[in-house]
Amino acid sequence: MRLNIDHAPLSRNLTLLPWLKFTQNLLFWQATWFLFLQDTLSAAEAVLLYAVYDIGTTVFEVPSGYMSDKIGRRVTLLASALAGLAAMVCFSVGDSFASFALAQVLLGASMAFASGTDSSLLFETLAAEGREDEVEKYELRFWRFTFAALMVSAVSGGLMARAVPVLPFVLSGVAFVAMLILAARLRDSAHLVDEINSVPFSTAIGSAFRKPVLLWLFALSVVMYGFSHVPFVFGQPFILRALETVGLSGEAPLVSGGVTSIMMAVSVAASFAAPQLRARIGLAATLLLAFALQIVLCAVLALNQSLFAIAILFMRMVPDSLSRPFILATIQPLLSDGVRATYLSIQSFAGRIAFALSLWIASRNVSDVGEMPVSDLVQVLATYAAVGAAIWLGLWFASRRVTLEPIRKPPQPDAP
Secondary structure, three states: OEOOOOOHHHHHHHHHHHHHHHHHOOOOOOOOHHHHHHHHOOHHHHHHHHHHHHHHHHHHHHHHHHHHHHOOHHHHHHHHHHHHHHHHHHHHHOOOHHHHHHHHHHHHHHHHHHOOHHHHHHHHHHHHOOOHHHHHHHHHHHHHHHHHHHHHHHHHHHHHHHHOOOHHHHHHHHHHHHHHHHHHOOOOOOOEOOHHHOOOHHHHHHHHHOOHHHHHHHHHHHHHHHHHHHHHHHHHHHHHHHHHOOOOHHHHHHHHHHHHHHHHHHHHHHHHHHHHHHHHHOHHHHHHHHHHHHHHHHHHHHHOOOHHHHHHHHHOOHHHHOOHHHHHHHHHHHOOOOOHHHHHHHHHHHHHHHHHHHHHHHHOOOOOOOOOOHHHHHHHHHHHHHHHHHHHHHHHHHHOOOOOOOOOOOOOOOOO
């Protein structure tokens, strides 16, 4: 049957969803979490804790997509906010590997519940109003709100951590309360939920993988997820080591926050140029360029550990600005309402599994006592760069056999 939902209030989703993304991404701890954990535990345990986060997200990823498709987008986003709030409480009061691991699992669950659900609700809201062609424009708007929040919270979080290391987690908890309030005001769109449209996971995957475009984008999304997070995990110890060369290691939280803030500002700026770049060189070339930038970033950081190299981290999120909104906009029309969030969750599931595995391998090759040595950092980053180059060549070759451009006309760039 079709859910009887009044379409009248749906347009409110288009106003609320960007602000929900804003509150979800007020992660005041983002620029200092590794330093915070390393101060209590060790470098190896801090790396493993990020793997725990990815594993936690993975456990909830596909079930959350199924929940979103079959129960509703709104209730799934409410669950995301509640899990995020619980995670921040655990971080604020925890003092052991076990307590931080529980916090990471809850944070992973929060991200999993939101993953795919927000974009699915966006597309279905636009579809209900006959505005599907605007999906790229609104995905880019999502991106800007997301990274504006990350920019604001990074620098302020670095200042907080310098005074009280746990304060960034407390303030992030308050942000999740705001997200909860916004999620409660959302409205689900109408979509089919009967047995005919309840496609089993295996059928949904098989159907998607029979479409070359979805298969190629799936592979690209998986590897780009990991390469986007490599500088996130290893960027903080990199900054710490670079500052040690000039006797400023004590300023690592503040500098890390500043670097992350600039990083997000550069990403937002890049999102305004992204539509023009995509129109000029095409979707496939834009996406491959974005992945190449991720690989180059790892290589540069591996070759240069000076203070100057910190500026390279400013570019970390530019590849995502040039790829993520376009990937989501291309995928959404190719999926039905009954499996949309599930498919996106399966895609995230694969990316998180692959990256968690790479982190597990990395953790076995770094120091298990105290701070991460420079030699370990160089080895890890160089390995990621080499593997990434090989994968890029494979994706480039495969892209020559796939038509990526959607049939629908690309939207015009929107105003800020």
